[in-house]
Amino acid sequence: MQIFKDFMDAGSGGDVIGRFAHVIFGVTWIGLLYFFNVVQVPAYAQMEPGARGEALRKVTFRALWWFRWAAFLTFLTGLWLLSVEDLWDFKGPRGAAIAIGALFGTTMFLNVWGVIWRNQKINIGSSEAVAAGGQADPRAAKAANAAGRASRINTFFSIPLLFMMVFSSHNLPGRYSDDGGKLAALLIITIVIWAVMEASALGLIGGLDNAINKAILADHRKTIAAGFVFLLIIVFIGFEGIVGGA
Numbered sequence: 618m619q620i621f622k623d624f625m626d627a628g629s630g631g632d633v634i635g636r637f638a639h640v641i642f643g644v645t646w647i648g649l650l651y652f653f654n655v656v657q658v659p660a661y662a663q664m665e666p667g668a669r670g671e672a673l674r675k676v677t678f679r680a681l682w683w684f685r686w687a688a689f690l691t692f693l694t695g696l697w698l699l700s701v702e703d704l705w706d707f708k709g710p711r712g713a714a715i716a717i718g719a720l721f722g723t724t725m726f727l728n729v730w731g732v733i734w735r736n737q738k739i740n741i742g743s744s745e746a747v748a749a750g751g752q753a754d755p756r757a758a759k760a761a762n763a764a765g766r767a768s769r770i771n772t773f774f775s776i777p778l779l780f781m782m783v784f785s786s787h788n789l790p791g792r793y794s795d796d797g798g799k800l801a802a803l804l805i806i807t808i809v810i811w812a813v814m815e816a817s818a819l820g821l822i823g824g825l826d827n828a829i830n831k832a833i834l835a836d837h838r839k840t841i842a843a844g845f846v847f848l849l850i851i852v853f854i855g856f857e858g859i860v861g862g863a
Contacts, residue, residue, distance in 0.1 A: 627702045635701055639694035643782075646687035646729075647775055649680055654772050654837045658765070670744040678741055685734050692726040695719065710860060711790035713800045717807055717851065718781035721774040724815055732767035732819065736760035762825050769834040770818035774811075776844030777851055793860045803855040810847060 620630035657677065661669050699705055699719070707716040740761045743754035754760075784790065794800075816822050817829040833843045 629701070632698070632701045635694055635697040639691060639698055642687050642690040642694060645683060646691050647779070649684040649687065650768065650771055650775060652680070653677075653684075653768055654840070658837065670748060673741055673744050674748065677737070681734060681737055685729050688726050688729040692722065695722055709790065709795050710793040710800065710856070711785050713803060713860075714781045714785040714790055716804065718778050718785065720808070720811060721778040721781070724811070725771045725774055725778070728767040728771050728818075733764045733771075736764035736767075740764065759825075763820065766818045766820070766825055766830055766834055769837065769840045770814060772837065772840050773814060773833070773844045773847065776841065777848040780848055780852070792863055793856055794863050796860070799860045802859050803851070806855055806859075807851055810850070814847075 620633075622629070626632070657680075661672065664672065699715075704712065704715055707713065737760070739754055740757050743757035747753050813822070814829070814833075817827055818834060820827070822829065833839055
Protein backbone atom coordinates (compact mmCIF):
# COMPACT_ATOMS: atom_id res chain seq x y z
CA MET A 618 0.00 0.00 0.00
CA GLN A 619 1.40 3.39 -1.03
CA ILE A 620 0.31 5.13 2.15
CA PHE A 621 2.70 2.94 4.18
CA LYS A 622 5.63 3.24 1.75
CA ASP A 623 8.53 5.22 3.30
CA PHE A 624 6.14 5.94 6.15
CA MET A 625 8.52 8.14 8.16
CA ASP A 626 9.61 10.37 5.25
CA ALA A 627 8.42 13.93 4.66
CA GLY A 628 5.36 13.95 2.38
CA SER A 629 4.67 10.29 3.18
CA GLY A 630 1.62 8.63 4.68
CA GLY A 631 3.08 9.18 8.15
CA ASP A 632 3.36 12.89 7.44
CA VAL A 633 -0.23 13.12 6.15
CA ILE A 634 -1.72 11.02 8.95
CA GLY A 635 0.28 12.91 11.57
CA ARG A 636 -0.83 16.26 10.18
CA PHE A 637 -4.48 15.15 10.06
CA ALA A 638 -4.31 13.92 13.66
CA HIS A 639 -2.54 17.13 14.73
CA VAL A 640 -5.29 19.24 13.16
CA ILE A 641 -8.24 17.26 14.52
CA PHE A 642 -6.85 17.11 18.05
CA GLY A 643 -5.87 20.78 17.82
CA VAL A 644 -9.38 21.78 16.69
CA THR A 645 -10.83 19.93 19.69
CA TRP A 646 -8.36 21.55 22.10
CA ILE A 647 -8.59 25.13 20.82
CA GLY A 648 -12.35 24.85 20.30
CA LEU A 649 -12.83 23.95 23.96
CA LEU A 650 -10.39 26.69 24.98
CA TYR A 651 -12.58 29.26 23.23
CA PHE A 652 -15.74 27.68 24.65
CA PHE A 653 -14.37 28.10 28.17
CA ASN A 654 -13.27 31.71 27.63
CA VAL A 655 -15.95 33.09 25.33
CA VAL A 656 -19.03 31.14 26.47
CA GLN A 657 -18.57 29.45 29.83
CA VAL A 658 -16.88 32.14 31.94
CA PRO A 659 -19.33 34.95 30.99
CA ALA A 660 -22.28 32.57 31.49
CA TYR A 661 -21.06 31.34 34.88
CA ALA A 662 -20.70 34.95 36.04
CA GLN A 663 -24.47 35.39 35.56
CA MET A 664 -25.47 32.16 37.36
CA GLU A 665 -26.45 31.65 40.97
CA PRO A 666 -23.80 29.79 43.04
CA GLY A 667 -25.81 26.57 43.13
CA ALA A 668 -26.41 26.46 39.38
CA ARG A 669 -22.79 27.40 38.70
CA GLY A 670 -21.58 24.64 40.99
CA GLU A 671 -23.76 22.03 39.31
CA ALA A 672 -22.59 23.14 35.85
CA LEU A 673 -18.99 23.03 37.07
CA ARG A 674 -19.38 19.44 38.23
CA LYS A 675 -21.46 18.14 35.30
CA VAL A 676 -20.30 20.20 32.31
CA THR A 677 -16.89 21.67 33.01
CA PHE A 678 -15.58 18.43 34.52
CA ARG A 679 -16.46 16.49 31.36
CA ALA A 680 -15.20 19.24 29.04
CA LEU A 681 -11.89 19.35 30.90
CA TRP A 682 -11.34 15.65 30.21
CA TRP A 683 -11.54 16.22 26.45
CA PHE A 684 -9.64 19.49 26.81
CA ARG A 685 -6.57 18.15 28.55
CA TRP A 686 -6.27 14.95 26.49
CA ALA A 687 -6.77 16.84 23.24
CA ALA A 688 -3.95 19.15 24.37
CA PHE A 689 -1.72 16.14 25.10
CA LEU A 690 -2.43 14.50 21.73
CA THR A 691 -1.95 17.79 19.86
CA PHE A 692 1.45 18.15 21.53
CA LEU A 693 2.33 14.51 20.81
CA THR A 694 1.39 14.70 17.13
CA GLY A 695 3.30 17.98 16.88
CA LEU A 696 6.44 16.13 17.99
CA TRP A 697 5.61 13.45 15.43
CA LEU A 698 5.48 16.02 12.62
CA LEU A 699 8.77 17.58 13.69
CA SER A 700 10.35 14.14 13.56
CA VAL A 701 8.84 13.07 10.24
CA GLU A 702 9.71 16.33 8.51
CA ASP A 703 13.14 16.57 10.18
CA LEU A 704 12.48 20.13 11.38
CA TRP A 705 14.35 20.07 14.68
CA ASP A 706 17.10 22.39 13.39
CA PHE A 707 14.50 25.17 12.73
CA LYS A 708 16.44 26.60 9.75
CA GLY A 709 15.43 29.73 7.84
CA PRO A 710 12.21 31.78 7.99
CA ARG A 711 10.03 28.66 7.90
CA GLY A 712 12.03 27.18 10.76
CA ALA A 713 11.63 30.42 12.73
CA ALA A 714 7.83 30.29 12.23
CA ILE A 715 7.75 26.63 13.32
CA ALA A 716 9.91 27.43 16.35
CA ILE A 717 7.56 30.26 17.37
CA GLY A 718 4.52 28.01 16.95
CA ALA A 719 6.24 25.21 18.89
CA LEU A 720 7.10 27.62 21.72
CA PHE A 721 3.50 28.77 22.07
CA GLY A 722 2.04 25.27 21.67
CA THR A 723 4.37 23.76 24.27
CA THR A 724 3.65 26.60 26.71
CA MET A 725 -0.09 26.15 26.25
CA PHE A 726 0.18 22.38 26.75
CA LEU A 727 2.14 22.86 29.99
CA ASN A 728 -0.38 25.46 31.17
CA VAL A 729 -3.22 22.98 30.60
CA TRP A 730 -1.69 20.17 32.64
CA GLY A 731 0.43 22.12 35.11
CA VAL A 732 -1.87 25.03 35.93
CA ILE A 733 -5.42 24.77 34.56
CA TRP A 734 -6.18 21.14 35.37
CA ARG A 735 -4.27 21.15 38.67
CA ASN A 736 -6.24 24.16 39.91
CA GLN A 737 -9.58 23.13 38.44
CA LYS A 738 -9.37 19.86 40.38
CA ILE A 739 -9.32 21.95 43.56
CA ASN A 740 -12.23 24.07 42.35
CA ILE A 741 -14.36 21.09 41.30
CA GLY A 742 -13.50 19.18 44.47
CA SER A 743 -14.65 22.14 46.54
CA SER A 744 -17.94 22.27 44.64
CA GLU A 745 -18.47 18.55 45.19
CA ALA A 746 -17.84 18.97 48.92
CA VAL A 747 -20.40 21.79 49.16
CA ALA A 748 -22.96 19.77 47.17
CA ALA A 749 -22.50 16.90 49.64
CA GLY A 750 -23.19 19.23 52.58
CA GLY A 751 -19.59 19.94 53.51
CA GLN A 752 -17.42 23.03 53.56
CA ALA A 753 -15.89 24.80 50.58
CA ASP A 754 -12.15 24.41 50.11
CA PRO A 755 -10.53 27.73 51.16
CA ARG A 756 -8.08 27.31 48.24
CA ALA A 757 -10.88 27.27 45.65
CA ALA A 758 -11.10 31.00 44.90
CA LYS A 759 -7.36 31.36 44.35
CA ALA A 760 -7.28 28.14 42.30
CA ALA A 761 -10.11 29.36 40.07
CA ASN A 762 -8.27 32.64 39.51
CA ALA A 763 -5.02 30.86 38.66
CA ALA A 764 -6.78 28.52 36.23
CA GLY A 765 -8.58 31.46 34.64
CA ARG A 766 -5.38 33.42 34.07
CA ALA A 767 -3.69 30.39 32.49
CA SER A 768 -6.71 29.80 30.27
CA ARG A 769 -6.68 33.42 29.13
CA ILE A 770 -2.96 33.44 28.35
CA ASN A 771 -3.51 30.29 26.28
CA THR A 772 -6.17 32.18 24.34
CA PHE A 773 -3.69 35.03 23.86
CA PHE A 774 -1.00 32.65 22.53
CA SER A 775 -3.45 30.69 20.37
CA ILE A 776 -3.83 33.54 17.86
CA PRO A 777 -0.17 33.83 16.76
CA LEU A 778 0.16 30.04 17.16
CA LEU A 779 -2.58 29.32 14.61
CA PHE A 780 -1.17 31.90 12.21
CA MET A 781 2.31 30.37 12.42
CA MET A 782 0.86 26.91 11.68
CA VAL A 783 -0.74 28.20 8.47
CA PHE A 784 2.21 30.46 7.59
CA SER A 785 4.84 27.72 7.95
CA SER A 786 2.82 25.20 5.91
CA HIS A 787 2.83 27.33 2.74
CA ASN A 788 5.44 28.93 0.52
CA LEU A 789 5.21 32.41 2.03
CA PRO A 790 8.25 32.02 4.35
CA GLY A 791 10.42 31.63 1.23
CA ARG A 792 9.84 35.32 0.44
CA TYR A 793 11.74 36.43 3.55
CA SER A 794 15.46 36.81 4.15
CA ASP A 795 17.45 33.82 5.37
CA ASP A 796 19.80 36.03 7.41
CA GLY A 797 20.48 34.24 10.70
CA GLY A 798 21.10 37.44 12.66
CA LYS A 799 17.82 39.00 11.59
CA LEU A 800 15.92 35.81 12.36
CA ALA A 801 17.58 35.72 15.79
CA ALA A 802 16.39 39.29 16.44
CA LEU A 803 12.83 38.26 15.50
CA LEU A 804 12.99 35.31 17.89
CA ILE A 805 14.41 37.44 20.72
CA ILE A 806 11.55 39.97 20.45
CA THR A 807 9.00 37.14 20.39
CA ILE A 808 10.58 35.34 23.35
CA VAL A 809 10.76 38.50 25.48
CA ILE A 810 7.04 39.23 24.98
CA TRP A 811 6.20 35.54 25.52
CA ALA A 812 8.21 35.41 28.76
CA VAL A 813 6.68 38.60 30.20
CA MET A 814 3.12 37.54 29.37
CA GLU A 815 3.52 33.96 30.64
CA ALA A 816 5.21 35.11 33.86
CA SER A 817 2.44 37.67 34.37
CA ALA A 818 -0.30 35.08 33.85
CA LEU A 819 1.36 32.74 36.36
CA GLY A 820 1.47 35.52 38.93
CA LEU A 821 5.27 35.73 38.93
CA ILE A 822 5.15 39.48 38.24
CA GLY A 823 3.14 41.24 40.93
CA GLY A 824 0.73 38.37 41.60
CA LEU A 825 -2.29 37.11 39.68
CA ASP A 826 -4.03 40.49 39.80
CA ASN A 827 -1.14 42.60 38.50
CA ALA A 828 -1.66 45.48 36.06
CA ILE A 829 -0.92 43.40 32.94
CA ASN A 830 -3.41 40.71 33.91
CA LYS A 831 -6.12 43.25 34.74
CA ALA A 832 -5.59 45.09 31.45
CA ILE A 833 -5.33 42.07 29.15
CA LEU A 834 -6.45 38.85 30.83
CA ALA A 835 -9.45 39.98 32.87
CA ASP A 836 -11.77 40.14 29.83
CA HIS A 837 -11.77 37.66 26.94
CA ARG A 838 -12.38 40.41 24.38
CA LYS A 839 -9.28 42.30 25.49
CA THR A 840 -7.31 39.04 25.53
CA ILE A 841 -8.24 38.26 21.92
CA ALA A 842 -7.51 41.82 20.79
CA ALA A 843 -4.11 41.70 22.50
CA GLY A 844 -3.40 38.35 20.81
CA PHE A 845 -3.89 39.97 17.42
CA VAL A 846 -1.61 42.85 18.44
CA PHE A 847 1.08 40.31 19.36
CA LEU A 848 0.58 38.62 15.98
CA LEU A 849 0.98 41.96 14.18
CA ILE A 850 4.21 42.62 16.08
CA ILE A 851 5.60 39.24 15.01
CA VAL A 852 4.57 39.63 11.36
CA PHE A 853 5.05 43.32 10.61
CA ILE A 854 7.82 44.31 13.02
CA GLY A 855 9.50 40.91 13.02
CA PHE A 856 9.18 39.29 9.59
CA GLU A 857 8.45 42.39 7.50
CA GLY A 858 10.50 45.02 9.33
CA ILE A 859 13.50 43.13 10.71
CA VAL A 860 13.84 40.02 8.55
CA GLY A 861 12.74 41.69 5.31
CA GLY A 862 12.43 40.28 1.81
CA ALA A 863 14.66 37.61 0.32
